[in-house]
Amino acid sequence: MRLLTHNMLASNARGAVTGYPLKLQVVKWSTKEAEPNPEFLRGMLPKIDWPALVAATQSLGLPELLPEAAPTDAELSAEGAAADEGSALRRLHRALLEIHIEEGTLVCPDTDRCFPISRGVPNMLLHEDEVRN
Amino acid sequence: MSATDPQWFIFFAASIPSSPLRPLPAAAAAAAGGAARVDSPELSSVRTRRAEKMWYLCVFYHRLLDYRRPEVQSLAELFGGPGAGDAVEWRMPENHHVDSPFHLVRLPGDERLAAQIANRSLLVKGIYELWGQGTTYEELEEAVMAYPEERKLPYLTPDSTFKIVVDSFGKVISFQEQNDIMKSLTYIPFKGRVNLKKPDHKFFVMETDDYGCNNGLPPVAQRTVFFGREVGAADRHLLPTYQLKSRKYIGPTAMDAEMAFLMANQGLAWPGKLVYDPFVGTGSILVAAAHFGAMTMGADIDIRVVRDGRGPDCNIWSNFEQYKLPEPLCVLRADNNVPPWRPGLKEVFDAIICDPPYGVRAGGRKSGGRKLIKGTVAPYTVPDEKRDSHIPSTAPYSLAECVHDLLHLAARMLVMGGRLVFFFPVVREDGVANPAKYPEHPCFKLVASCEQILSMRYSRVLLTMVKVGPYTEEVKKAAEERHREFRENHHKWMEEGNLHSAVFSPADQAADGKPAIDRDSKPKYRGKYV
Numbered sequence: 001m002r003l004l005t006h007n008m009l010a011s012n013a014r015g016a017v018t019g020y021p022l023k024l025q026v027v028k029w030s031t032k033e034a035e036p037n038p039e040f041l042r043g044m045l046p047k048i049d050w051p052a053l054v055a056a057t058q059s060l061g062l063p064e065l066l067p068e069a070a071p072t073d074a075e076l077s078a079e080g081a082a083a084d085e086g087s088a089l090r091r092l093h094r095a096l097l098e099i100h101i102e103e104g105t106l107v108c109p110d111t112d113r114c115f116p117i118s119r120g121v122p123n124m125l126l127h128e129d130e131v132r133n
Numbered sequence: 134m135s136a137t138d139p140q141w142f143i144f145f146a147a148s149i150p151s152s153p154l155r156p157l158p159a160a161a162a163a164a165a166g167g168a169a170r171v172d173s174p175e176l177s178s179v180r181t182r183r184a185e186k187m188w189y190l191c192v193f194y195h196r197l198l199d200y201r202r203p204e205v206q207s208l209a210e211l212f213g214g215p216g217a218g219d220a221v222e223w224r225m226p227e228n229h230h231v232d233s234p235f236h237l238v239r240l241p242g243d244e245r246l247a248a249q250i251a252n253r254s255l256l257v258k259g260i261y262e263l264w265g266q267g268t269t270y271e272e273l274e275e276a277v278m279a280y281p282e283e284r285k286l287p288y289l290t291p292d293s294t295f296k297i298v299v300d301s302f303g304k305v306i307s308f309q310e311q312n313d314i315m316k317s318l319t320y321i322p323f324k325g326r327v328n329l330k331k332p333d334h335k336f337f338v339m340e341t342d343d344y345g346c347n348n349g350l351p352p353v354a355q356r357t358v359f360f361g362r363e364v365g366a367a368d369r370h371l372l373p374t375y376q377l378k379s380r381k382y383i384g385p386t387a388m389d390a391e392m393a394f395l396m397a398n399q400g401l402a403w404p405g406k407l408v409y410d411p412f413v414g415t416g417s418i419l420v421a422a423a424h425f426g427a428m429t430m431g432a433d434i435d436i437r438v439v440r441d442g443r444g445p446d447c448n449i450w451s452n453f454e455q456y457k458l459p460e461p462l463c464v465l466r467a468d469n470n471v472p473p474w475r476p477g478l479k480e481v482f483d484a485i486i487c488d489p490p491y492g493v494r495a496g497g498r499k500s501g502g503r504k505l506i507k508g509t510v511a512p513y514t515v516p517d518e519k520r521d522s523h524i525p526s527t528a529p530y531s532l533a534e535c536v537h538d539l540l541h542l543a544a545r546m547l548v549m550g551g552r553l554v555f556f557f558p559v560v561r562e563d564g565v566a567n568p569a570k571y572p573e574h575p576c577f578k579l580v581a582s583c584e585q586i587l588s589m590r591y592s593r594v595l596l597t598m599v600k601v602g603p604y605t606e607e608v609k610k611a612a613e614e615r616h617r618e619f620r621e622n623h624h625k626w627m628e629e630g631n632l633h634s635a636v637f638s639p640a641d642q643a644a645d646g647k648p649a650i651d652r653d654s655k656p657k658y659r660g661k662y663v
Contacts, residue, residue, distance in 0.1 A: 002462060004463070007475075018476050020476060044407075120464075124467040125467065128501050131500045
């Protein structure tokens with residue numbers, strides 16, 4: 001599961017208020033290189049909840065990866081951004097698309113319900129007594 | 134295609150000045166290579182004057198008849214910008230039935246648009262600049278002779294190479310006859326050299342016979358001969374590459390490769406776009422979308438399908454690896470009835486493309502156990518010590534609720550102008566599908582409905598909808614209201630949406646003991662069955 005997915009998911013179990021952001025407990029994670037796609041990242045940026053993404057990278061022990069404030073569209077489109085290892089574009093690319101959580105748990109902030117991540121697939125299915133009526 | 138291209142401006146500057154300009158893909162550029170040499174300024178200005186009146190001959194494969202025009206229109210939208218799909222005009226050659234493979238099309242763009250559409254399509258055999266047509270070869274000659282010289286000569290120059298292909302529909306032309314036909318074309322002053330492998334220009338002579346109503350073929354009243362120059366042609370080589378029988382991981386409802394590509398075309402899959410399939414299964418639809426460069430995401434309620442597959446080398450991921458495609462951004466186990474997206478998240482996907490479970494070959498499931506639904510027993514509570522290892526039971530998911538959830542999800546999660554493409558089953562009444570029964574939503578406009586007949590009893594219709602209205606609080610409230618209604622009257626909806634019994638129950642007996650459906654009465658001409 002990439003951090004992009006983490007940024008989009010919430011717990012919808014009974015009792016959860018917003019169910020977001022899910023706390024990330026990581027047992028195993030890895031990095032897989034992916035082809036940068038600036039156009040996709042620029043389109044995605046406004047949909048990202050930045051504080052939650054920063055918190056997720058911190059829980060992985062990568063406090064330096066992302067700045068406090070979200071990059072601007074101009075920063076992402078800056079010339080040479082795709083080639084420059086340290087550019088805002090490449091950092092965002094790494095955070096959203098190259099980090100994979102293989103094993104771990106997503107914990108609902110309101111109810112502490114645990115959603116397991118196994119072999120990279122988060123299991124968001126609810127038990128039958130957790131579905132909201 | 135550059136913004137300074139004069140033709141481009143003439144067609145689009147007035148209506149959509151800021152339409153995104155799409156690069157010409159390498160494959161399209163290569164295939165359109167023949168046309169490239171005539172793009173000198175004086176000739177392109179000639180074409181600009183004429184382009185408005187240009188009707189191309191669009192020859193289709195004789196398959197999936199209902200899907201052919203919508204595919205061309207979707208691709209026109211993809212390459213020509215917003216509104217281009219609606220601007221496509223069609224007409225039939227004289228005496229041709231609409232199921233004929235020969236159509237005339239007017240596109241909102243120049244020849245490069247035609248080439249781009251043809252090259253990416255699955256069902257277009259070729260798009261041709263029609264130099265002439267007739268009911269006999271004499272009439273054809275007259276027509277070609279009357280076609281303007283300035284349109285013909287640029288393709289007949291001594292420094293170019295060419296090839297002539299004799300093709301036919303509904304008849305066989307022997308090799309000797311083909312040769313004779315080619316030799317009879319002396320009235321066209323070909324100056325170039327023949328190159329059969331990689332010609333600059335390809336010319337086609339196409340002939341249909343004057344059969345009336347033939348088995349499996351559309352009725353054509355009169356023999357027609359066409360002569361045209363190929364502008365672009367489909368690349369169906371990708372079908373053997375992606376065919377299901379050589380795919381590692383498939384399930385019982387894996388989407389046929391050709392259909393999956395058609396769905397991806399209807400969804401305008403393109404690099405940088407995000408495509409989501411909420412019923413991902415073995416990922417067969419996403420594979421097609423990824424082939425066209427889109428980013429993909431999928432969800433399924435069955436964890437065995439999405440996580441485990443048939444082992445470490447035979448699962449969703451291996452399907453993408455097999456074709457050297459980028460793997461999906463995410464695959465998750467989730468329930469379409471209770472989607473796990475965070476509050477406030479909306480307008481993320483560019484397309485939602487899926488084949489919902491409608492209960493004929495595979496039934497839908499949703500969260501909530503049987504005990505919860507019966508209501509006679511107190512709702513089941515999972516004991517705390519068993520919570521971690523508990524495997525939740527699921528409840529059957531009625532088609533009506535499933536489609537409602539899908540439309541609601543799409544209304545929320547699609548960007549404006551994004552597309553929802555999905556199959557919808559229709560019980561055929563008196564042999565026809567009833568369009569009045571297609572689902573509707575205030576945020577969506579139906580742009581195409583393509584029927585594929587599956588049996589005497591039912592069809593599936595590929596619906597393509599475009600998001601035209603924003604996801605507002607009212608839309609959200611109405612959906613929640615309806616959601617409750619589905620929950621409270623679960624049994625009623627299960628009964629109503631029960632397609633399985635409509636499809637598989639024994640045929641009704643008429644009074645005289647004969648079955649209501651007389652198999653011998655089935656017409657020979659199969660139309661949409663093809």
